[in-house]
Amino acid sequence: MASSVTIRDVARLAKVSVATVSRALNGHDNVTEGVRRRVLAVAHELRYSPHHAARSLSSRRTHTIGVVLPDLHGEFFSELMRGIDLVARECGLHLLVSSYHGHPEEQASALRAMRGRVDGLLVMSPHAGDLDFLSENLAALPAVLINSQPTDTDQIAFGIDNYGGARAMVEHLLAAGHRRIAFVAGPPNNFDAYERLRGYRDALLAADASAEPWVVPGDFGEASGHAAGQALLAAAQRPQAVFAANDMMALGCLFAFSQAGVRVPDEIALAGFDDIPLARYVMPSLTTMRVNIAELGAHAMRVLLDVYAGQDVRARLVPLVPELIVRESSEPKAARGASGRE
Amino acid sequence: MASSVTIRDVARLAKVSVATVSRALNGHDNVTEGVRRRVLAVAHELRYSPHHAARSLSSRRTHTIGVVLPDLHGEFFSELMRGIDLVARECGLHLLVSSYHGHPEEQASALRAMRGRVDGLLVMSPHAGDLDFLSENLAALPAVLINSQPTDTDQIAFGIDNYGGARAMVEHLLAAGHRRIAFVAGPPNNFDAYERLRGYRDALLAADASAEPWVVPGDFGEASGHAAGQALLAAAQRPQAVFAANDMMALGCLFAFSQAGVRVPDEIALAGFDDIPLARYVMPSLTTMRVNIAELGAHAMRVLLDVYAGQDVRARLVPLVPELIVRESSEPKAARGASGRE
DNA sequence: CTGAAAGCGCTTACAG
DNA sequence: CTGAAAGCGCTTACAG
Numbered sequence: 001m002a003s004s005v006t007i008r009d010v011a012r013l014a015k016v017s018v019a020t021v022s023r024a025l026n027g028h029d030n031v032t033e034g035v036r037r038r039v040l041a042v043a044h045e046l047r048y049s050p051h052h053a054a055r056s057l058s059s060r061r062t063h064t065i066g067v068v069l070p071d072l073h074g075e076f077f078s079e080l081m082r083g084i085d086l087v088a089r090e091c092g093l094h095l096l097v098s099s100y101h102g103h104p105e106e107q108a109s110a111l112r113a114m115r116g117r118v119d120g121l122l123v124m125s126p127h128a129g130d131l132d133f134l135s136e137n138l139a140a141l142p143a144v145l146i147n148s149q150p151t152d153t154d155q156i157a158f159g160i161d162n163y164g165g166a167r168a169m170v171e172h173l174l175a176a177g178h179r180r181i182a183f184v185a186g187p188p189n190n191f192d193a194y195e196r197l198r199g200y201r202d203a204l205l206a207a208d209a210s211a212e213p214w215v216v217p218g219d220f221g222e223a224s225g226h227a228a229g230q231a232l233l234a235a236a237q238r239p240q241a242v243f244a245a246n247d248m249m250a251l252g253c254l255f256a257f258s259q260a261g262v263r264v265p266d267e268i269a270l271a272g273f274d275d276i277p278l279a280r281y282v283m284p285s286l287t288t289m290r291v292n293i294a295e296l297g298a299h300a301m302r303v304l305l306d307v308y309a310g311q312d313v314r315a316r317l318v319p320l321v322p323e324l325i326v327r328e329s330s331e332p333k334a335a336r337g338a339s340g341r342e
Numbered sequence: 343m344a345s346s347v348t349i350r351d352v353a354r355l356a357k358v359s360v361a362t363v364s365r366a367l368n369g370h371d372n373v374t375e376g377v378r379r380r381v382l383a384v385a386h387e388l389r390y391s392p393h394h395a396a397r398s399l400s401s402r403r404t405h406t407i408g409v410v411l412p413d414l415h416g417e418f419f420s421e422l423m424r425g426i427d428l429v430a431r432e433c434g435l436h437l438l439v440s441s442y443h444g445h446p447e448e449q450a451s452a453l454r455a456m457r458g459r460v461d462g463l464l465v466m467s468p469h470a471g472d473l474d475f476l477s478e479n480l481a482a483l484p485a486v487l488i489n490s491q492p493t494d495t496d497q498i499a500f501g502i503d504n505y506g507g508a509r510a511m512v513e514h515l516l517a518a519g520h521r522r523i524a525f526v527a528g529p530p531n532n533f534d535a536y537e538r539l540r541g542y543r544d545a546l547l548a549a550d551a552s553a554e555p556w557v558v559p560g561d562f563g564e565a566s567g568h569a570a571g572q573a574l575l576a577a578a579q580r581p582q583a584v585f586a587a588n589d590m591m592a593l594g595c596l597f598a599f600s601q602a603g604v605r606v607p608d609e610i611a612l613a614g615f616d617d618i619p620l621a622r623y624v625m626p627s628l629t630t631m632r633v634n635i636a637e638l639g640a641h642a643m644r645v646l647l648d649v650y651a652g653q654d655v656r657a658r659l660v661p662l663v664p665e666l667i668v669r670e671s672s673e674p675k676a677a678r679g680a681s682g683r684e
Numbered sequence: 685c686t687g688a689a690a691g692c693g694c695t696t697a698c699a700g
Numbered sequence: 701c702t703g704a705a706a707g708c709g710c711t712t713a714c715a716g
Binding site: 358359360361362365372373374377396398399400401402458 | 685686687688689691692693694
């Protein structure tokens with residue numbers, strides 16, 4: 001593969017020193033306009049592009065942010081990356097992405113491998129108890145934790161108010177007159193899932209201290225929602241409303257109900273969490289909590305940049321509050337009729 | 343942020359030269375076992391992690407693959423990244439991700455910025471005509487193009503057989519007895535969309551040279567499918583079958599049909615392309631072409647690694663053939679009954 | 685098997 | 701404003 005052109009080649013052809021080339025290319029102001037133009041012309045002609053490793057070795061900056069996620073798959077990470085990427089390109093930064101597929105050991109090595117490659121780190125670690133070695137391996141890099149269980153370390157963390165969102169949803173279902181509200185849980189050991197479950201429980205008990213939470217297991221996948229929906233229909237006494245910990249599982253429930261000929265919301269009300277694009281398109285459309293995931297990523301990125309710049313960001317770590325989106329799947333009977341959908 | 347520990351610190355404490363530390367850490371065999379152990383112990387104790395920029399500057403390898411995509415958003419890219427990532431971690435490689443959001447100028451700069459940061463490049467460039475400057479900016483890096491329009495340059499390219507897949511689907515619909523088959527197209531200027539459209543046209547005309555292709559515009563988004571579905575219902579003579587260029591648009595159509603009370607497949611058969619997870623869950627379940635997107639990414643990555651290793655890969659550039667998945671939305675009347683769904 | 689030294693391609697005080 | 705030189709933290713022939 002053709003030998004690359006270096007700063008020395010540019011210097012030679014432009015008849016200046018490499019130092020001057022460096023200054024001209026980096027936009028320093030201590031270069032005569034004529035010289036700068038000559039250098040830029042030669043650089044362009046040679047298709048010169050600075051060697052990144054060399055530059056970051058001497059400048060101690062990489063212009064790259066490391067993103068360490070549990071996985072790269074699915075709507076959530078896709079949206080998160082979009083938000084992060086948006087801010088990154090605004091700032092001319094690159095993204096080094098690494099996912100550890102749920103293996104904490106790999107997470108540690110992923111973090112360590114970031115040394116000398118990134119200026120800062122965005123880390124999502126939803127698995128309970130990960131954070132001990134996490135802080136050990138964060139090395140000396142500025143880092144922001146996303147949707148991760150807080151610990152007593154003074155790590156900077158930012159996330160979604162899953163707890164408050166779940167409470168709001170249960171309150172909505174209660175207000176619609178439902179009492180027997182079942183919850184389809186997310187994967188055990190997942191912090192988001194845990195917070196949503198906690199919100200469900202607390203809201204239920206706050207309304208009626210003798211209420212009995214009814215929790216069906218799930219794993220955030222549509223198939224587990226489908227199974228949960230079937231299990232709920234088979235119960236001796238069916239729930240009046242089902243609140244799934246995310247939309248994919250809610251859709252799984254919905255299809256289980258459709259297959260069984262159980263009408264939503266007439267016989268069972270249904271609600272999810274996340275507001276994925278399809279939520280508004282299914283029949284009936286799905287009531288859910290809208291989470292601006294891209295904004296979650298974008299905000300975390302902005303906070304990280306300010307941490308890097310040495311600013312105090314603590315005031316900006318307030319969790320992102322999800323928004324209740326009421327659609328057909330939870331409409332109280334009184335409200336239904338010839339009205340259109342959202 | 344705390345000064346990092348370098349190879350010199352390890353050398354000093356282990357009482358050897360930096361060269362020996364380097365050899366011990368990199369697993370070279372010209373190091374005594376005792377010395378190696380001592381070095382490793384000190385490195386571990388100091389939490390030493392090699393500085394990547396320095397290493398790649400001197401070794402001329404980055405252990406990183408650059409991935410340049412039009413976008414990071416949505417099921418397709420998410421799956422693609424998963425496949426790429428899978429192979430990357432098998433090989434201990436990192437991924438530098440960059441998306442150019444449809445702006446060719448940014449694509450060029452993204453490509454150039456990869457110099458000195460990556461050992462090879464995976465590039466997806468579905469926009470027609472992008473490839474001229476693409477090859478100019480690929481510099482001297484090994485690269486594999488994914489799902490991109492081939493040019494006369496001898497770039498290594500690999501993709502899905504969208505054309506063949508679309509033909510197969512139309513043939514299926516024809517075999518089911520449908521004649522008036524409408525097509526909901528993807529975005530203009532998108533190579534995947536163009537190939538699917540071409541397959542639709544050719545299959546239709548191959549069966550009946552006097553057939554008139556019926557193409558409704560779309561952009562791969564569910565909303566455009568919804569609009570297309572409504573437009574098709576409003577036609578003087580409705581189509582007997584609708585083939586959408588991807589599943590999201592097919593789902594949009596499906597909901598438009600449901601809202602209008604038009605039964606699928608009894609009144610209109612429907613088919614999509616991609617086999618997204620939801621395709622099997624909607625009612626009726628959706629006939630589609632299954633594309634193993636993760637495998638597309640994984641295979642492209644493997645090819646790239648072999649290109650890097652200097653192997654001849656031309657024999658492995660055969661497009662990935664999608665698989666026809668027949669579900670309820672296109673079942674011929676005769677076949678319907680008490681049978682379960684897939 | 686081990687060490688001293690050169691070099692990877694840049695940036696940045698330091699002089700002038 | 702410009703250049704010569706040191707240095708960023710590694711790896712790798714080259715000697716021994």
